[in-house]
Amino acid sequence: MRLLLVVALDGLTYASWLFLVSAGLTFTYGVLRVLNLAHGNLYALGAYLGATLVLRYAATGSVPALAYGLLFLAAVVIGLVFGPLIERGFLRRVYSRDEEVQLLLTFSISLILEDVVKLVWGVNPIFADMPYSYLGRVRLGGVNYAWYPFLLTAIALAIGVLLWLVVTRTRLGKVLASVITDREVSLTLGINVPRVYTWAFTAGAVLAALGGALTAPMFSLAPGVGAEVLVTSFAVIAIGGLGSIGGAALGALIVGLARSAAVYFFPELDLFAIYLIMALVLLFRPQGFFGEIEVRRI
Amino acid sequence: MLARARTAIYVALGALVLLVGVPLLVSGWIVFLLTVAGAKALAVLGVVLLLRGKLLTFGHALYYAVGAYAAGMAVKYLAVREALVLLTLSLLAGVAMSAFLGLLVARYRAVYFALLNLAFSMVLYGILLKFYSVTGGTDGLGIAEPTLAGVRLSGSLLRLAMYELTVVLTTLLVYFTYRFFASPTGYTLRAIRDNEVRVEYMGVSVWRAVYVSYVIAGGLAAVAGGLIALSVGHITPDLAFWSQSGEFVFVAVLGGTGSMLAPAVGSVLFEFVRNYAFELSPYTWQMTLGIVLLLIIFFLPGGVWSLTTLAWRRAGR
Amino acid sequence: MSRQSSMRCALVASVGLLALHSVSAAPVAGAPSELKVAVVAFLSGPASGPFGIPSRNAADVWIEKINREGGIGGVKVVPVFTDEAGPADKVVTEFRRLALDEKVSAVIGYISSANCLAVPPVADELKVLTIESDCGTDRVFEEAKHPYVFRTHAHTVIDGVGAARYVLSLHPEVKTIAGINQDYAWGRDSWEVFQRSMRKLKPDVQVVDAMWPKLFAGEYSAEISKLLVEKPTVVFTSFWGGDLVTFAGQAKARGLFDESVVVVNNTGSDIKDIAPGVLIGSRGPHGIVSPEMEKNPLRKEFITLYRQKYGLAKNDYIAHGAYHFVQALQGLRAAYEKAIKTAGRWPTTEQVAAALEGLEFDTPSGHIVMAIGGGHQAIEPAGYAILKFDPALGVNVFSDIRMFPARCVNPPDGMKSLEWIDRGFPGAQC
Numbered sequence A: 001m002r003l004l005l006v007v008a009l010d011g012l013t014y015a016s017w018l019f020l021v022s023a024g025l026t027f028t029y030g031v032l033r034v035l036n037l038a039h040g041n042l043y044a045l046g047a048y049l050g051a052t053l054v055l056r057y058a059a060t061g062s063v064p065a066l067a068y069g070l071l072f073l074a075a076v077v078i079g080l081v082f083g084p085l086i087e088r089g090f091l092r093r094v095y096s097r098d099e100e101v102q103l104l105l106t107f108s109i110s111l112i113l114e115d116v117v118k119l120v121w122g123v124n125p126i127f128a129d130m131p132y133s134y135l136g137r138v139r140l141g142g143v144n145y146a147w148y149p150f151l152l153t154a155i156a157l158a159i160g161v162l163l164w165l166v167v168t169r170t171r172l173g174k175v176l177a178s179v180i181t182d183r184e185v186s187l188t189l190g191i192n193v194p195r196v197y198t199w200a201f202t203a204g205a206v207l208a209a210l211g212g213a214l215t216a217p218m219f220s221l222a223p224g225v226g227a228e229v230l231v232t233s234f235a236v237i238a239i240g241g242l243g244s245i246g247g248a249a250l251g252a253l254i255v256g257l258a259r260s261a262a263v264y265f266f267p268e269l270d271l272f273a274i275y276l277i278m279a280l281v282l283l284f285r286p287q288g289f290f291g292e293i294e295v296r297r298i
Numbered sequence B: 001m002l003a004r005a006r007t008a009i010y011v012a013l014g015a016l017v018l019l020v021g022v023p024l025l026v027s028g029w030i031v032f033l034l035t036v037a038g039a040k041a042l043a044v045l046g047v048v049l050l051l052r053g054k055l056l057t058f059g060h061a062l063y064y065a066v067g068a069y070a071a072g073m074a075v076k077y078l079a080v081r082e083a084l085v086l087l088t089l090s091l092l093a094g095v096a097m098s099a100f101l102g103l104l105v106a107r108y109r110a111v112y113f114a115l116l117n118l119a120f121s122m123v124l125y126g127i128l129l130k131f132y133s134v135t136g137g138t139d140g141l142g143i144a145e146p147t148l149a150g151v152r153l154s155g156s157l158l159r160l161a162m163y164e165l166t167v168v169l170t171t172l173l174v175y176f177t178y179r180f181f182a183s184p185t186g187y188t189l190r191a192i193r194d195n196e197v198r199v200e201y202m203g204v205s206v207w208r209a210v211y212v213s214y215v216i217a218g219g220l221a222a223v224a225g226g227l228i229a230l231s232v233g234h235i236t237p238d239l240a241f242w243s244q245s246g247e248f249v250f251v252a253v254l255g256g257t258g259s260m261l262a263p264a265v266g267s268v269l270f271e272f273v274r275n276y277a278f279e280l281s282p283y284t285w286q287m288t289l290g291i292v293l294l295l296i297i298f299f300l301p302g303g304v305w306s307l308t309t310l311a312w313r314r315a316g317r
Numbered sequence C: 001m002s003r004q005s006s007m008r009c010a011l012v013a014s015v016g017l018l019a020l021h022s023v024s025a026a027p028v029a030g031a032p033s034e035l036k037v038a039v040v041a042f043l044s045g046p047a048s049g050p051f052g053i054p055s056r057n058a059a060d061v062w063i064e065k066i067n068r069e070g071g072i073g074g075v076k077v078v079p080v081f082t083d084e085a086g087p088a089d090k091v092v093t094e095f096r097r098l099a100l101d102e103k104v105s106a107v108i109g110y111i112s113s114a115n116c117l118a119v120p121p122v123a124d125e126l127k128v129l130t131i132e133s134d135c136g137t138d139r140v141f142e143e144a145k146h147p148y149v150f151r152t153h154a155h156t157v158i159d160g161v162g163a164a165r166y167v168l169s170l171h172p173e174v175k176t177i178a179g180i181n182q183d184y185a186w187g188r189d190s191w192e193v194f195q196r197s198m199r200k201l202k203p204d205v206q207v208v209d210a211m212w213p214k215l216f217a218g219e220y221s222a223e224i225s226k227l228l229v230e231k232p233t234v235v236f237t238s239f240w241g242g243d244l245v246t247f248a249g250q251a252k253a254r255g256l257f258d259e260s261v262v263v264v265n266n267t268g269s270d271i272k273d274i275a276p277g278v279l280i281g282s283r284g285p286h287g288i289v290s291p292e293m294e295k296n297p298l299r300k301e302f303i304t305l306y307r308q309k310y311g312l313a314k315n316d317y318i319a320h321g322a323y324h325f326v327q328a329l330q331g332l333r334a335a336y337e338k339a340i341k342t343a344g345r346w347p348t349t350e351q352v353a354a355a356l357e358g359l360e361f362d363t364p365s366g367h368i369v370m371a372i373g374g375g376h377q378a379i380e381p382a383g384y385a386i387l388k389f390d391p392a393l394g395v396n397v398f399s400d401i402r403m404f405p406a407r408c409v410n411p412p413d414g415m416k417s418l419e420w421i422d423r424g425f426p427g428a429q430c
Helices: A002-032 A039-060 A064-089 A099-121 A130-134 A148-169 A171-181 A183-188 A193-218 A225-240 A245-265 A267-271 A273-284 B002-025 B028-051 B061-077 B083-105 B110-130 B155-181 B184-201 B206-232 B242-255 B262-280 B285-299 B305-314 C003-024 C048-068 C088-100 C113-126 C139-143 C157-170 C185-201 C221-230 C241-253 C297-310 C320-343 C349-356 C417-422
Strands: A137-140 A143-146 C034-041 C076-083 C106-109 C129-132 C149-151 C176-180 C206-211 C234-237 C261-264 C279-281 C360-363 C366-372 C377-379 C382-390 C395-404
Touching (some): A002 A039, A002 A148, A002 A171, A002 A225, A002 C221, A039 A099, A039 A193, A039 A225, A064 A099, A064 A130, A064 A193, A099 A225, A099 B110, A099 B242, A130 A193, A130 C241, A143 C221, A225 A245, A225 A273, A225 B110, A245 A267, A245 A273, A245 C221, A267 A273, A267 C206, A273 B110, B002 B028, B028 B061, B028 B155, B028 B206, B028 B242, B028 B262, B028 C088, B061 B110, B061 B206, B061 B242, B083 B110, B083 B155, B083 B206, B110 B242, B155 B184, B184 B206, B206 C088, B242 B262, B242 B285, B262 C076, B262 C088, C034 C048, C034 C320, C048 C076, C048 C241, C048 C297, C048 C320, C076 C088, C088 C106, C106 C320, C113 C129, C113 C149, C113 C185, C129 C320, C129 C349, C139 C149, C149 C377, C157 C261, C157 C279, C157 C382, C157 C395, C157 C417, C176 C185, C176 C221, C185 C206, C185 C234, C185 C417, C206 C221, C241 C261, C297 C320, C320 C349, C320 C360, C320 C366
Parallel strands (some): C034 C076, C106 C129, C176 C234, C234 C261, C261 C279
Antiparallel strands (some): A137 A143, C360 C366, C366 C377, C382 C395
16 A cells, blocks of 8 residues: 555656646647647756756855746746747748648757757756755655655646646637637737747747756756657657647656556566557547547648 | 660669779778668658658658668577578568558558657667567677678678669669659559548548558668668667657758659768768767758758759759 | 087087987887877767766877877877767768778777677778777677777676675675666666676575666656665666766665665766765776775876866766776787887787787776786776765765775686676686
């Protein structure tokens, strides 16, 4: 019984990590119908900037609690800088072309950003664990847990709820829904669709960078971290349904619990678990759990 | 009649240059590089084939790895040494795999098609990595020098033979794909790219065209994998990793989808650039690729091959 | 002295010096104008920070030193630095380019075990002297003979056997062990050597768990929870680089170090970030050395040279890859010098290879003997320590150091590592 509690807790913390990391990707897809392959790099940029700020700040010896704010700051900065840059500078020019071209475009941006990270931060790993270790630990189910992952769970929940509220209860949400449903009709209604696209992409970028910044204190950052995260995010949102925030949460939960169970009961499956689930879900329910079946336009 | 004679002359000249001229004129390592580029061109050809039907796959390395490991395991466990037999085994393994997975994958399009292929290729990667005692895991599998048509060669003679074999096979398979495109299924594929729904309304089976194309594309990549296994002599699970698939996609776009010869051009160009760019600056290598891809997307959407058609047109043909 | 006679003195002295100089620098008959040596390491990718770049830098400063001392056999050494990154086909193409285009006389390098296995057949085909410089796999010479390929550092058997012996020396009452290793060849090999050694040295030890997170997983909370539940006496890991730092950091924060002894078999990272308290090895007598080894003049010289050009932390720590590359260069130099003496003129590649076989030479890591693998594979002692934080220096340092002699942690020539362990380490001199 205790073991099940431990598996559940680990599954939950891993799921929160996955959700934070994938929310931005599914949001961008939901609004713009573009799978942003540079998502992993935005994550990495948020993580690296967050880690750098925290390390500099920790060196000054000031109040540790404020370091958490720096992580949010890093994410916002990255999102606000790179979001509009990518969307308006590049992506906008290929909306009229095939979806494949848009994918290739974000792929090329991701190649460029990969090296930008290396050029700015070098190849040596960076570990800014102060926010993680500062919160200390708690004993649950007979096992010590660090508080920090639970903080992330709370933040993940908050973001999920926030996004849901924005989409369903605010005017902005209605505008988004309109743009998603029919771009042309929205234009005729007077909605500034290009601006909505830019802001939606930027929001997705901020979310991606936030995922990075918040998880940075938990692990050592090295080149290539973005690529790992990208493929994992794909799997999660494919399971949940591309474009659905609720789907991302569900996908994260499923993968988190499955991986946790695998570690405890089938350690050898650790490597595959996520891809197997993704393949299985896609085979039986191609649009994912909450994905929408796209109506084809003739 | 005249046109056919002209084509025959071009083909003969091309063969002479590639098979005889090149090895005589350039250094051994360039011959090797061309062998690798030629082999990979087949995998890229598979990607181009699917792109012609508006299907982008981020998991084509799956078949590349299947072909390579089919050859590798046959050498290790079945003691097969003959290159032609090994390549046939690679082809059969690749076609078997793509025939099976194609059943699952052929009804998907766009992003889902790309992602599902990615997932399968990563599962294969995991399997190759995990079954360490059988596949050698990340240490990889060494492949003993093959015999060619029963003849045992070694050293630079074997390299030359592998080069010639690669050139011949690649040419044959490019021609085969060209004929495929001229066939009804090939035309259906082209029509699917333009408007899939209309093709269905015409009563033609879209699924069948996609499935057949997928199987052929898988087979092409598998032969590529087999050739690489025999030429390089060492294979690792990285052959199935998504970055290898990404590389194939990149080369497909670099070369262009306008012709069956474009993948070969793109592949050779890519191998050369990669070898030298890596030397010049390992930290900006990916950035260079990214910028090149951007330039192609915006200024040369048909890839490098479209430069030749431009030149062709200028020459007034 | 009068001006004229003092000038004459100076003239005689300078002529004398000139004569002396030209006698000692008399070029060897048939010597080339320069000796091109390729240095292959990871200059990009995740292995570049912890291993590749330090290795490249070490080769750089050591080649400068060799050239200051007159080069190898009086010939200046010219390095060709190459990036090891990329799939096997790229590495092999690169090797061919180095051999046929750059026409290097020797290749040193290769950190990835896969590359160390892919390159030897090509080296033999092209007849290029290759000294593999940092890979761990024991398979290179245990599975086939390669006349042109050598390895001047020990393979991974010393890490696992050393770890087992060290752990038992500090904690003789070990009851249970668990492993957490990256799911790839290095992880599998490392665990296999360690757990077999443990079970041989203390037969009642139980293996309670073996976990296999994927390389660069970055997130180990489930694994750590499981270890906290199982409470093994010893936890063994072969993590390196960022994964090691992450795991140690998360484990320490959750108190795993209080419940279990954590032992790491390599220090492939700047030790400043690894959480102190772990038992750690440095793949040979490099970062972790005994007090007499610290006095080794070559070692002191190497540390000074590296610090001058590339800077070092206060604990003088340099990654083991760097030491390994220097060993390769020392081996190369010693082999050439021996071959020159034997042949009386500039030697062929085959003569240098023959000289390197079974050779002994001095390096910053001590005296290296090419003792096994038919004279192609070196053996080294293993060093283990506890990582402690030194508040005065402000960095991590090694304490409770124990060295295990080379003949204690390496199999004898002709016997495969795992077989040697399973048979109970026959011939070991501890």
